[in-house]
Amino acid sequence: MAPHEVKILELFSGIGGMRCALASAGIQSTTITAVDVNTESNKVYNKSYGDKPQAKNIASAGVKWFDSMDAVMWTMSPPCQPYTRQGKQQDSDDCRASALGRIIEVLGKMKNPPRVILLENVVHFERSASLCELLHTLHKIGGYHCRGFMLSPMQFGFPNSRSRFYLVAIRDEAAFSKLPSGTADDAETLSLTVYKSIPCAHCNEKSLRVESKEVVTPIPGQEGFELVMADIECDCEYVPREIGLFLDSPDSLSTTCDVPKTTLEKASSFCFDIVSAKSLQSMCFTKAYRKFYNGTGSVLLKSQTPTEPDWWDEMGRPHFRDLKSMTELVGQLRYFTSSEIARLQGFPLKSDGNRWRPALCSKHEEAVEPREKRPKIDEDVATSLCTDVEELEVPVRALVGMLGNSLNPEVVNKVLPLKRAPVPMDSASNSSACLVVLALSMMSKRQSPSYTVKQFLNQKKNALTKADKSSKGSWDSATIPLCDLINSSDDYYTTSSCSGRVQVWAGESTQSKTDGHFMHRYGISHDYIPTDYLQNLPGPEEEPFLWLKFEPIILHVACSSLESAMKLVRGFRTVLPLSMIRSIQASSPEDCKKVLIAVEGEDRIDAPIRFQGQDLYTGPAADWLIKAANEKLRRNFERIDEVTEAVKKVLEGVDMPTCEDFTPSE
Numbered sequence: 001m002a003p004h005e006v007k008i009l010e011l012f013s014g015i016g017g018m019r020c021a022l023a024s025a026g027i028q029s030t031t032i033t034a035v036d037v038n039t040e041s042n043k044v045y046n047k048s049y050g051d052k053p054q055a056k057n058i059a060s061a062g063v064k065w066f067d068s069m070d071a072v073m074w075t076m077s078p079p080c081q082p083y084t085r086q087g088k089q090q091d092s093d094d095c096r097a098s099a100l101g102r103i104i105e106v107l108g109k110m111k112n113p114p115r116v117i118l119l120e121n122v123v124h125f126e127r128s129a130s131l132c133e134l135l136h137t138l139h140k141i142g143g144y145h146c147r148g149f150m151l152s153p154m155q156f157g158f159p160n161s162r163s164r165f166y167l168v169a170i171r172d173e174a175a176f177s178k179l180p181s182g183t184a185d186d187a188e189t190l191s192l193t194v195y196k197s198i199p200c201a202h203c204n205e206k207s208l209r210v211e212s213k214e215v216v217t218p219i220p221g222q223e224g225f226e227l228v229m230a231d232i233e234c235d236c237e238y239v240p241r242e243i244g245l246f247l248d249s250p251d252s253l254s255t256t257c258d259v260p261k262t263t264l265e266k267a268s269s270f271c272f273d274i275v276s277a278k279s280l281q282s283m284c285f286t287k288a289y290r291k292f293y294n295g296t297g298s299v300l301l302k303s304q305t306p307t308e309p310d311w312w313d314e315m316g317r318p319h320f321r322d323l324k325s326m327t328e329l330v331g332q333l334r335y336f337t338s339s340e341i342a343r344l345q346g347f348p349l350k351s352d353g354n355r356w357r358p359a360l361c362s363k364h365e366e367a368v369e370p371r372e373k374r375p376k377i378d379e380d381v382a383t384s385l386c387t388d389v390e391e392l393e394v395p396v397r398a399l400v401g402m403l404g405n406s407l408n409p410e411v412v413n414k415v416l417p418l419k420r421a422p423v424p425m426d427s428a429s430n431s432s433a434c435l436v437v438l439a440l441s442m443m444s445k446r447q448s449p450s451y452t453v454k455q456f457l458n459q460k461k462n463a464l465t466k467a468d469k470s471s472k473g474s475w476d477s478a479t480i481p482l483c484d485l486i487n488s489s490d491d492y493y494t495t496s497s498c499s500g501r502v503q504v505w506a507g508e509s510t511q512s513k514t515d516g517h518f519m520h521r522y523g524i525s526h527d528y529i530p531t532d533y534l535q536n537l538p539g540p541e542e543e544p545f546l547w548l549k550f551e552p553i554i555l556h557v558a559c560s561s562l563e564s565a566m567k568l569v570r571g572f573r574t575v576l577p578l579s580m581i582r583s584i585q586a587s588s589p590e591d592c593k594k595v596l597i598a599v600e601g602e603d604r605i606d607a608p609i610r611f612q613g614q615d616l617y618t619g620p621a622a623d624w625l626i627k628a629a630n631e632k633l634r635r636n637f638e639r640i641d642e643v644t645e646a647v648k649k650v651l652e653g654v655d656m657p658t659c660e661d662f663t664p665s666e
Contacts, residue, residue, distance in 0.1 A: 007069070008022065008033070009032075011103065013035060013036045014038070014077065015041050015045055016045045017406040017408075018118070019032065020348070021410070022075070024409055034053035035056050036055070037056070038402075040394065041405075044399070059099040063109045066106050067112060074118070077405075079100075082094030082128075083121060083130070085124055085461070091128050091218065092128070104133050104137050107141065117168070118415075119169075120412065122165065123150060132225055136225070145172065146168070147176055147195065149194065150164075151198065151414065153344075155197060156410060157240055158410070159279060160282050160285075161281060161282070161283055161284050168415055189215070189225070190223075191225060193228040194227065194228065197232050197233075199232055200361035200365050201365065203234050203364050207234075209231045211231060212488075212651060214226070236364060240280045243277055243282060247277060253334070258333070258335075261327060264327045264333070269293055272293055272298075272326070273317075274301055276303075277303055280315050281317070282336075285404050286404040289336075290396075297336065297404075299335055302332050302333070307332055314526060314527050338399045341400060346408040456558075459558070476497065476499035477526070488651070491559060493558050494558075496555075497554060498553065498554040499637070500526065500550070500632075502548070503525070503551070504547070505548075505549055506538075507545055528634075530626075531626055534618075540610065540613035540615070544610065544613040546608070546610035547607065550605035550633070551604060552603050552636050553599065553640055554601075555598065556599075558596055560595075565595035571646040575639070575642045601636060603636070609625070
């Protein structure tokens, strides 16, 4: 099929991620104009594609200049700093948002605005004043149909977490006709449906599940828009890929990739996210990778190391139980190379040739376009590629920073309205486990009069930038939708959570940590345990007493006021019995200013599995115990879904049963 030929204006072009995505989707351009003020990234772009971007300040570009481009399609990845959760969240008031503000202003004055606009930015941009202004401008121009997407490379088999928001606006009423919508385009209220998943181009079975609807008003007193968060339920499958498939050959690596001893001597090096070649997930790589340690990207545990991990979690991450100092791992940890980061972010490298594989749905797309029949790198002369990083003559840290500012072309490919598709797109509980709602601190009449909404939001901002207070330090995958939902409201934020877990405890008693210790070498499983789990325990000489424990969901939520807390409690009441609600004293004076609610499951297992060296569960009995633990996990996951639905109703303003019989204890 001949590629689509369109004129494209690539704004904030960076190293050319959008251009790579367009080429991957079969969209070529007879004329392309790339624009970016960063001269270093412009050099990389020129080396990769042979075209030199204009080093132009978009914030000062005039209407005539935009009209003269005569572009059918605009792509843009404006600076994300004004909208990140870690930043100052100044939104459109941030000076770095001025270029996007200029684009929005110009759009309303152009004679020939583009037919297609594709925008990429960080999560939380969907609630920004900048997006609100853009949507209203497009609405005034008329004819634009808009959809949003909230997607991560993890959804498409890439072992890299990089959730991003995408907006597609197109002047074609049939553009999204095959994509189920949560609202009508001609509705009285300006509305945007944001999809948290998307079917492949060959999926025929899909339905829409609306998760929430709310009117977003970023600037008080000004007109907002209706934000519809939705999930497309389909049977598409993307095979998770191990990090090892994206790594350089060991022979090509130098010792300069090793994490220096001076770095590991710092206490902050314990913040490193350590992954291995068999891991299924790595952290988002940012511009600060190699400069800061926490939240900037993962480091790799080498395959041959003298220090063996004590256990591996469900995503294949290695964990070390008794490290006194990170210097014990000197020579065993290395940074990811720029070429490895490029692959993890979906950039095809010229030298990889047949190694490069796009993200294909294993259930539908591979049946139509098998990987082995797709064009090879050196055969598809029209495909735009990322030049091999070794040829770029750019300092490693600078190149990593450019990649950190870029995007995943393969994910962008999924949302493109013009992508080639040989097949039309449409052609596109009740369990015995009870949850306990524990009011950790009910401020009641004693709430501090000086405690303001601003103080609560500042506490929320600080809390969400820190690690989760659970022992794991992060959300479990099963609780992420629930935590995300709670944190989407200005009245709540989560402080700690656990989706439920199975663990082995060694010692004569499970009631005292001085009598026993966790068997970290086998890990704490937040997912179903294998049938041979009890067969792989240490011998009776090493551990004469062992216990199997199942612990259910734990969720701690901070609420802005007693009123908001009671709304949440009433929501929980729809799936929880009143008899299971009680209060606990706050742990600090600061906590007394806000309401802290805890949700904790009651269904547990605390079973001795070895006594004085004698295994108590073998054969069918062991199978029965494993099955019982997994069944409790299954019911626990169902209950998490029930709680999530209850919270959705609370946030949507659905009337809940009253809590007249509920009085928090003093």
